[in-house]
Amino acid sequence: MAITESDPVQRLVTTTRPGKTLARRFVAGDTLEDAVAAARTLNDSGAAVSFDLLGEEVTNRDSAVVATDEYLDCLRRIEKEGLDANISVKPTQLGLAIDPSLAGESIDRLARAALVLDNTVTLDMEDSRYTRATIELFETAQRAHGNLGIAIQAYLRRSPSDLERLVPLGGHIRLCKGAYVEPEEVALTSKSEVDRAFAEQLRVLMRASTTTPAIATHDSALVDLARELAVDRGQAPYEFQMLYGVRPDLQRRLVAEGHRLRVYLPFGSEWYPYLTRRLAERPANAWFFARAMFGH
Numbered sequence: 297m298a299i300t301e302s303d304p305v306q307r308l309v310t311t312t313r314p315g316k317t318l319a320r321r322f323v324a325g326d327t328l329e330d331a332v333a334a335a336r337t338l339n340d341s342g343a344a345v346s347f348d349l350l351g352e353e354v355t356n357r358d359s360a361v362v363a364t365d366e367y368l369d370c371l372r373r374i375e376k377e378g379l380d381a382n383i384s385v386k387p388t389q390l391g392l393a394i395d396p397s398l399a400g401e402s403i404d405r406l407a408r409a410a411l412v413l414d415n416t417v418t419l420d421m422e423d424s425r426y427t428r429a430t431i432e433l434f435e436t437a438q439r440a441h442g443n444l445g446i447a448i449q450a451y452l453r454r455s456p457s458d459l460e461r462l463v464p465l466g467g468h469i470r471l472c473k474g475a476y477v478e479p480e481e482v483a484l485t486s487k488s489e490v491d492r493a494f495a496e497q498l499r500v501l502m503r504a505s506t507t508t509p510a511i512a513t514h515d516s517a518l519v520d521l522a523r524e525l526a527v528d529r530g531q532a533p534y535e536f537q538m539l540y541g542v543r544p545d546l547q548r549r550l551v552a553e554g555h556r557l558r559v560y561l562p563f564g565s566e567w568y569p570y571l572t573r574r575l576a577e578r579p580a581n582a583w584f585f586a587r588a589m590f591g592h
């Protein structure tokens with residue numbers, strides 16, 4: 297069932313204290329101010345940051361333009377504060393579900409502004425309805441500006457060939473497992489298959505000299521594999537990426553070992569869809585919420 301504004305579960309989570317407390321574990325806060333403060337703390341601990349203004353699947357052009365303007369503010373603020381940070385954007389937040397050319401214009405504006413500020417823009421990958429269009433948006437903007445990144449979901453059956461096509465374009469490629477529920481024809485569904493696919497694609501990515509691999513997982517076994525593969529990269533850049541609030545122990549360890557780590561830092565009031573994906577990845581989070589809610 298699609299979760300809508302009037303969904304009782306959504307109302308319960310977004311309007312009660314346990315729901316908001318749970319969200320605060322994964323989200324820096326409602327405002328850019330909150331995100332800047334969290335980014336400062338993360339930078340001080342040795343981690344870079346990627347700002348994610350929460351919001352997705354906008355249904356009118358004005359909302360897409362507002363989101364783009366807010367991201368432009370974010371880029372200027374990063375510069376002003378001297379933060380080690382870039383931005384991650386969801387193409388449907390910039391209009392992809394309404395009109396691909398609107399999303400293209402928004403990404404173009406962001407990439408141009410980022411270029412002037414010596415910064416980069418990463419395209420998050422959403423569900424498989426948007427994969428092809430997101431890849432095309434990346435290709436166009438990366439060819440024009442050269443400062444783009446894109447997320448590739450290891451669970452998608454198409455990803456090995458997408459990687460082959462994207463690696464020569466440079467930029468950075470963020471390899472993640474994939475967070476959306478997808479049909480079996482489109483994506484691998486068992487954990488062992490997904491982990492194996494991630495490992496295979498990681499090998500391809502870490503061998504590539506044209507791109508900067510971003511290893512986006514909290515899975516200790518895959519982090520260990522990436523560590524081993526990093527030895528052969530020599531001086532070629534790569535980075536680990538993890539979500540704000542997830543496995544802070546592992547985050548600290550990687551920084552202490554001298555690896556570059558970037559923390560994906562969501563902020564904004566539209567946190568419900570993001571939170572549901574984090575709960576789905578780890579049912580223990582949902583139990584924590586239920587216990588806090590019902591006192592058992």
Ligand SMILES: Cc1cc2nc3c(=O)[nH]c(=O)nc-3n(C[C@H](O)[C@H](O)[C@H](O)COP(=O)(O)OP(=O)(O)OC[C@H]3O[C@@H](n4cnc5c(N)ncnc54)[C@H](O)[C@@H]3O)c2cc1C
Pocket residue numbers: 419420421422447449470472473474475476512513514515516537538539542543559560573574575577578581
């Ligand atoms: C920086 C970054 C960017 C991402 N961008 C995208 C994107 O653009 N598109 C997309 O589809 N997905 C994205 N993801 C999400 C990703 O696809 C996975 O859903 C998510 O990272 C969980 O998979 P995992 O690799 O950590 O492995 P898992 O096998 O799911 O988890 C490994 C271990 O990590 C810990 N863990 C993982 N998730 C949680 C959680 N929610 N709460 C608490 N502990 C947890 C647990 O200890 C778990 O045992 C991103 C992930 C990261 C880290």
